[in-house]
Amino acid sequence: MVIAKKFILEKPFNGAPTEDNFKLLEEELDELNKGEILVEAIWLSVDPYIRPYSNHVSPGTTVMGTQIAKIIKSNNQDYKFGQLVFCSTGWRTFSIINPTTLEKDGMPTFYLLPDFGNLSPSLGLGVLGMPGNTALFGFLNICDPKPGETVVISAAAGAVGIHVGQIARNLGCYVIGFAGSDHKVKWLKEVLKFDAAFNYKTKDVNAALLEAAPHGVDCYFDNVGGDFSSAVIYRMKNFGRVSVCGSISSYNTNPKNLPKVSMLQPAIVFKQLKIEGFIVSRWADKWQSGIERNLNFIKEGKLIYPEYIVQGFESLPQAFIGMLNGENLGKALVKV
Ligand SMILES: NC(=O)C1=CN([C@@H]2O[C@H](COP(=O)(O)OP(=O)(O)OC[C@H]3O[C@@H](n4cnc5c(N)ncnc54)[C@H](OP(=O)(O)O)[C@@H]3O)[C@@H](O)[C@H]2O)C=CC1
Numbered sequence: 001m002v003i004a005k006k007f008i009l010e011k012p013f014n015g016a017p018t019e020d021n022f023k024l025l026e027e028e029l030d031e032l033n034k035g036e037i038l039v040e041a042i043w044l045s046v047d048p049y050i051r052p053y054s055n056h057v058s059p060g061t062t063v064m065g066t067q068i069a070k071i072i073k074s075n076n077q078d079y080k081f082g083q084l085v086f087c088s089t090g091w092r093t094f095s096i097i098n099p100t101t102l103e104k105d106g107m108p109t110f111y112l113l114p115d116f117g118n119l120s121p122s123l124g125l126g127v128l129g130m131p132g133n134t135a136l137f138g139f140l141n142i143c144d145p146k147p148g149e150t151v152v153i154s155a156a157a158g159a160v161g162i163h164v165g166q167i168a169r170n171l172g173c174y175v176i177g178f179a180g181s182d183h184k185v186k187w188l189k190e191v192l193k194f195d196a197a198f199n200y201k202t203k204d205v206n207a208a209l210l211e212a213a214p215h216g217v218d219c220y221f222d223n224v225g226g227d228f229s230s231a232v233i234y235r236m237k238n239f240g241r242v243s244v245c246g247s248i249s250s251y252n253t254n255p256k257n258l259p260k261v262s263m264l265q266p267a268i269v270f271k272q273l274k275i276e277g278f279i280v281s282r283w284a285d286k287w288q289s290g291i292e293r294n295l296n297f298i299k300e301g302k303l304i305y306p307e308y309i310v311q312g313f314e315s316l317p318q319a320f321i322g323m324l325n326g327e328n329l330g331k332a333l334v335k336v
């Protein structure tokens with residue numbers, strides 16, 4: 001008999017998540033039916049999307065999320081004991097999955113983890129998974145950066161931002177990052193060799209860009225939205241490109257009551273900007289090739305991928321809240 005632990009959404013989020021939004025439960029799992037496998041979580045991901053997407057989830061539902069898990073029992077000839085899988089089974093320790101009946105459209109929800117060699121399987125939740133593909137496809141396809149261009153990245157010390165910054169730097173762009181602490185800013189400059197980095201909590205963004213990019217910005221990879229992004233967009237050059245990846249500054253706000261921000265149309269029209277939002281599932285058909293490209297960058301020494309690891313399944317709420325508050329440098333993860 002297998003007893004799974006799981007976190008449910010106990011009550012809907014109202015503003016910033018707190019520990020009492022979550023409840024830890026135990027659940028006895030059934031025997032496997034034909035075609036099913038039993039997996040045990042090793043690594044779980046805490047991602048920003050969980051906050052806004054959970055607005056549409058009923059209380060009592062298992063908290064959404066992805067994990068790297070090990071197959072510990074199989075009643076499916078295509079899957080063997082010991083294989084590692086990526087799966088979207090939510091915040092749970094053990095899960096029963098029938099791989100053949102899973103939804104095949106949209107965001108990948110289950111696959112055997114590709115061979116990462118000596119690298120940690122946890123990378124399948126970060127640089128070699130959804131955040132890595134977000135950075136790769138969302139930056140190159142939408143910003144279309146050229147060597148020598150000036151690139152600005154917000155939430156630059158997070159999983160996606162760190163990755164975008166390194167792609168930009170490797171292309172020969174002039175890279176400017178914004179992050180929420182002096183420690184992160186120092187790290188971006190000293191370790192990632194960003195050309196400039198600023199703490200958005202203590203430095204006015206317009207003043208920072210006048211200093212670091214007096215001739216304007218070609219590409220902006222936007223992870224945060226709000227007035228911060230309006231300020232960057234007013235510093236764009238003619239024909240600048242903005243990839244709108246996320247708007248984390250809005251996630252804890254009721255979508256019906258979002259703050260007003262500076263009007264953007266004058267900048268968009270007179271600078272002839274292209275501003276495009278995306279969801280990474282757009283490139284679902286290229287998912288594995290994206291992972292391979294990022295794996296090659298790592299093997300070539302062109303990509304580093306810090307992880308911010310919180311220990312213990314029971315720490316999931318704390319790790320999630322901490323990530324939203326900016327405690328992480330790199331990909332935020334929980335190790336069971
Ligand atoms: N469109 C898509 O398909 C996808 C979009 N995303 C989006 O990309 C962004 C980054 O995700 P990810 O790399 O996983 O997460 P991160 O690792 O960047 O973690 C989130 C970071 O956001 C920063 N942050 C939190 N609140 C604010 C705020 N009010 N203003 C500015 N920064 C804030 C914090 O860093 P700091 O200390 O700098 O404040 C925190 O560390 C998110 O917006 C996410 O929703 C991610 C994956 C897919």
Ligand SMILES: CCCCC/C=C/C=O
Nearest residue numbers: 048049053107246279280
């Ligand atoms: C359900 C997975 C969604 C992934 C895309 C993320 C968007 C914003 O963070």
